Amino acid sequence: xxxxxxxxxxxxxxxxxxxxxxxxxxxxxxxxxxxxxxxxxxxxxxxxxxxxxxxxxxxxxxxxxxxxxxxxxxxxxxxxxxxxxxxxxxxxxxxxxxxxxxxxxxxxxxxxxxxxxxxxxxxxxxxxxxxxxxxxxxxxxxxxxxxxxxxxxxxxxxxxxxxxxxxxxxxxxxxxxxxxxxxxxxxxxxx
Amino acid sequence: xxxxxxxxxxxxxxxxxxxxxxxxxxxxxxxxxxxxxxxxxxxxxxxxxxxxxxxxxxxxxxxxxxxxxxxxxxxxxxxxxxxxxxxxxxxxxxxxxxxxxxxxxxxxxxxxxxxxxxxxxxxxxxxxxxxxxxxxxxxxxxxxxxxxxxxxxxxxxxxxxxxxxxxxxxxxxxxxxxxxxxxxxxxxxxxxxxxxxxxxxxxxxxxxxxxxxxxxxxxxxxxxxxxxxxxxxxxxxxxxxxxxxxxxxxxxxxxxxxxxxxxxxxxxxxxxxxxxxxxxxxxxxxxxxxxxxxxxxxxxxxxxxxxxxxxxxxxxxxxxxxxxxxxxxxxxxxxxxxxxxxxxxxxxxxxxxxxxxxxxxxxxxxxxxxxxxxxxxxxxxxxxxxxxxxxxxxxxxxxxxxxxxxxxxxxxxxxxxxxxxxxxxxxxxxxxxxxxxxxxxxxxxxxxxxxxxxxxxxxxxxxxxxxxxxxxxxxxxxxxxxxxxxxxxxxxxxxxxxxxxxxxxxxxxxxxxxxxxxxxxxxxxxxxxxxxxxxxxxxxxxxxxxxxxxxxxxxxxxxxxxxxxxxxxxxxxxxxxxxxxxxxxxxxxxxxxxxxxxxxxxxxxxxxxxxxxxxxxxxxxxxxxxxxxxxxxxxxxxxxxxxxxxxxxxxxxxxxxxxxxxxxxxxxxxxxxxxxxxxxxxxxxxxxxxxxxxxx
Numbered sequence: 022x023x024x025x026x027x028x029x030x031x032x033x034x035x036x037x038x039x040x041x042x043x044x045x046x047x048x049x050x051x052x053x054x055x056x057x058x059x060x061x062x063x064x065x066x067x068x069x070x071x072x073x074x075x076x077x078x079x080x081x082x083x084x085x086x087x088x089x090x091x092x093x094x095x096x097x098x099x100x101x102x103x104x105x106x107x108x109x110x111x112x113x114x115x116x117x118x119x120x121x122x123x124x125x126x127x128x129x130x131x132x133x134x135x136x137x138x139x140x141x142x143x144x145x146x147x148x149x150x151x152x153x154x155x156x157x158x159x160x161x162x163x164x165x166x167x168x169x170x171x172x173x174x175x176x177x178x179x180x181x182x183x184x185x186x187x188x189x190x191x192x193x194x195x196x197x198x199x200x201x202x203x204x205x206x207x208x209x210x211x212x
Numbered sequence: 213x214x215x216x217x218x219x220x221x222x223x224x225x226x227x228x229x230x231x232x233x234x235x236x237x238x239x240x241x242x243x244x245x246x247x248x249x250x251x252x253x254x255x256x257x258x259x260x261x262x263x264x265x266x267x268x269x270x271x272x273x274x275x276x277x278x279x280x281x282x283x284x285x286x287x288x289x290x291x292x293x294x295x296x297x298x299x300x301x302x303x304x305x306x307x308x309x310x311x312x313x314x315x316x317x318x319x320x321x322x323x324x325x326x327x328x329x330x331x332x333x334x335x336x337x338x339x340x341x342x343x344x345x346x347x348x349x350x351x352x353x354x355x356x357x358x359x360x361x362x363x364x365x366x367x368x369x370x371x372x373x374x375x376x377x378x379x380x381x382x383x384x385x386x387x388x389x390x391x392x393x394x395x396x397x398x399x400x401x402x403x404x405x406x407x408x409x410x411x412x413x414x415x416x417x418x419x420x421x422x423x424x425x426x427x428x429x430x431x432x433x434x435x436x437x438x439x440x441x442x443x444x445x446x447x448x449x450x451x452x453x454x455x456x457x458x459x460x461x462x463x464x465x466x467x468x469x470x471x472x473x474x475x476x477x478x479x480x481x482x483x484x485x486x487x488x489x490x491x492x493x494x495x496x497x498x499x500x501x502x503x504x505x506x507x508x509x510x511x512x513x514x515x516x517x518x519x520x521x522x523x524x525x526x527x528x529x530x531x532x533x534x535x536x537x538x539x540x541x542x543x544x545x546x547x548x549x550x551x552x553x554x555x556x557x558x559x560x561x562x563x564x565x566x567x568x569x570x571x572x573x574x575x576x577x578x579x580x581x582x583x584x585x586x587x588x589x590x591x592x593x594x595x596x597x598x599x600x601x602x603x604x605x606x607x608x609x610x611x612x613x614x615x616x617x618x619x620x621x622x623x624x625x626x627x628x629x630x631x632x633x634x635x636x637x638x639x640x641x642x643x644x645x646x647x648x649x650x651x652x653x654x655x656x657x658x659x660x661x662x663x664x665x666x667x668x669x670x671x672x673x674x675x676x677x678x679x680x681x682x683x684x685x686x687x688x689x690x691x692x693x694x695x696x697x698x699x700x701x702x703x704x705x706x707x708x709x710x711x712x713x714x715x716x717x718x719x720x721x722x723x724x725x726x727x728x729x730x731x732x733x734x735x736x737x738x739x740x741x742x743x744x745x746x747x748x749x750x751x752x753x754x755x756x757x758x759x760x761x762x763x764x765x766x767x768x769x770x771x772x773x774x775x776x777x778x779x780x781x782x783x784x785x786x787x788x789x790x791x792x793x794x795x796x797x798x799x800x801x802x803x804x805x806x807x808x809x810x811x812x813x814x815x816x817x818x819x820x821x822x823x824x825x826x827x828x829x830x831x832x833x834x835x836x837x838x839x840x841x842x843x844x845x846x847x848x849x850x851x852x853x854x855x856x857x858x859x860x861x862x863x864x865x866x867x868x869x870x871x872x873x874x875x876x877x878x879x880x881x882x883x884x885x886x887x888x889x890x891x892x893x894x895x896x897x898x899x900x901x902x903x904x905x906x907x908x
Contacts, residue, residue, distance in 0.1 A: 093219065
């Protein structure tokens with residue numbers, strides 16, 4: 022139990038997928054201009070990442086490792102994640118229309134999100150057990166959401182400052198992201 | 213190697229099978245048009261349309277929540293293809309246009325100085341912005357940056373100016389504006405806007421019962437855009453020719469210039485552009501929204517009914533007017549004499565309204581030729597009552613039944629309708645309102661030798677328009693003030709020979725603030741007349757309300773008028789609406805027009821199945837925004853107001869030719885430049901000086 026708690030804290034804060042690993046950069050900059058959008062994206066990522074983490078772990082352990090074809094891991098994961106997102110989209114549309122309407126445009130956007138792929142690969146590389154893989158996927162996704170929402174809050178306030186023309190918009194966004202990442206370094210050594 | 217190939221094939225196959233199975237199992241019926249429409253959209257998921265991605269936009273377009281032109285990225289071919297798929301005409305879909313209400317801009321004084329902030333959004337979150345005016349434009353151009361089509365720029369006056377050719381109505385500017393200055397609305401929503409106390413309104417515009425954007429049309433006249441000025445007026449008032457002639461222009465009383473100088477002659481300017489359109493030989497086009505398939509019956513073709521019909525038609529509803537008299541126009545045809553509003557002018561104006569596609573039936577009376585049941589049976593979705601106030605009050609004195617006694621509206625309607633009437637040579641008109649003056653001036657024109665106007669108070673208390681009183685005086689009408697009719701005297705054949713009245717003197721002020729006249733004992737005097745017209749007010753004729761019918765359930769006030777919610781004009785029967793004199797009691801044409809538009813707004817909500825509600829903080833032209841009413845207006849230099857040209861007394865005394873004439877174009881341009889172009893707080897005090905410099 023204690024191990025899992027350590028894993029959760031490590032995934033959310035210390036090894037934050039956005040700020041420490043710097044994966045999922047496109048949605049981080051693309052959907053962080055408005056809080057509403059950011060929260061929608063965070064929700065969709067939590068949902069998809071947890072699902073993807075579970076399925077890819079199963080595929081890896083029961084097929085790739087047994088057949089000794091781990092070199093196909095990347096391409097297999099891409100296929101699985103893309104299909105999964107499509108599947109989830111159809112499932113939600115039929116069964117939980119409210120959630121589908123809420124996640125809306127963000128579901129298909131995650132299809133090509135490197136954070137999802139990254140977490141799935143980390144789960145395998147770190148040789149997590151099934152339970153650990155589930156928890157790490159969920160925690161990484163929560164970490165993604167936390168970082169995205171924090172960053173959006175800052176970006177919404179950047180407008181109050183006088184930003185020199187060459188640095189406006191994405192440039193100042195990247196610089197700010199760097200500062201936020203620096204702040205997250207402060208969590209190093211927590212566990 | 214083999215296992216790798218097999219695994220890849222297997223995984224691909226499994227994914228394919230799973231997805232195809234899923235698409236079968238989780239199939240949700242979707243209108244096939246949605247995917248057709250989606251294929252025609254840009255596919256960029258940019259959100260410019262305000263919806264979550266292209267799929268959502270396609271669904272919105274097909275379900276009618278968004279127009280065919282919702283996507284801001286596609287060209288006109290795709291828009292018309294989409295319109296074909298969803299079955300609406302591409303050209304008929306209403307264009308969204310960005311529109312800016314504030315004209316303050318650089319004229320507004322600064323309250324704060326912000327160092328380093330250069331975004332509207334930023335300064336708005338710090339103490340609400342730098343300008344003195346709390347609602348006005350902040351001028352940093354967030355809207356300009358938000359516009360992807362380069363359609364907005366901040367003009368020389370410091371307010372956003374929209375290039376209508378480039379604007380696609382995406383609404384990006386409205387979303388970023390921290391104030392409510394830039395609005396993106398289709399014309400039909402603009403038509404329905406009611407003034408609220410947080411709008412950028414000049415005092416004149418707050419006062420106008422029809423809520424016309426007066427400063428805008430005056431500035432359009434000033435820059436020679438006469439058609440634009442007519443369109444601006446038509447957004448609020450379909451009867452500009454009639455109003456330009458008979459409106460008592462309460463707006464001019466609140467003209468900010470009048471604090472230091474004579475007010476701008478607003479109504480003359482309205483008449484100028486209205487006459488210009490009529491005399492140009494063509495009609496300026498009026499936009500009409502696509503048909504909604506709903507039908508409305510308008511009972512009464514007077515100003516309220518015409519106004520409601522005009523606006524409902526422009527919103528796309530089908531309208532049929534039912535009028536009891538032989539021609540449309542109501543009180544402005546039958547209650548206002550020819551010399552003030554020629555019938556030819558009125559006919560031209562009404563024809564323009566009917567040309568929008570409004571059906572009408574005349575000589576049909578509610579309760580006689582048809583009733584509410586037959587209207588509902590004929591498939592009308594809502595009914596508007598604009599039946600006016602046609603029942604004259606009686607004096608309740610002995611002898612009113614003698615031959616030679618008439619009531620005001622009845623008399624004017626007979627003259628207006630060319631019905632035979634036995635006219636006297638010496639007439640007494642009883643009353644002090646505009647109807648009484650109209651009767652008196654009409655009598656003069658029919659060749660009466662002597663016309664008295666008998667009023668129980670003094671000239672100062674007369675409710676008639678000042679110009680009308682002056683004109684009546686010029687035409688030789690004798691005013692008998694402080695006189696209360698006591699009885700009508702007649703000869704043995706029952707013909708009127710005189711009117712006996714009691715002299716009065718003014719006592720203590722009554723509830724209306726006017727000093728109450730009290731009779732002087734033993735002061736009976738007889739006026740020798742052979743005709744008496746009583747014009748002391750009217751009330752609506754609601755005799756069509758029969759017992760046991762739906763109309764009987766209507767709430768009626770103690771003044772015999774319709775009881776309605778003043779913001780929506782809805783009665784207690786949800787599909788029945790009422791406005792005009794029938795709801796307010798006898799009032800002005802412009803008030804009836806304003807009421808008709810308010811009713812049209814609420815009926816539109818009703819017909820579209822939305823809750824019928826008013827507007828929070830609506831002004832309803834009965835109150836003013838405190839901060840916009842000034843005591844002094846520094847910087848205004850006096851300049852003479854344009855004189856109204858009129859026929860001389862000798863030219864007009866024996867005929868019904870129109871008395872008031874239209875001002876010349878040069879006068880109109882000069883008068884329009886007297887306008888201070890006020891907004892809520894801003895005005896141009898140096899208007900006149902500039903003009904003098906130009907001229908000199």
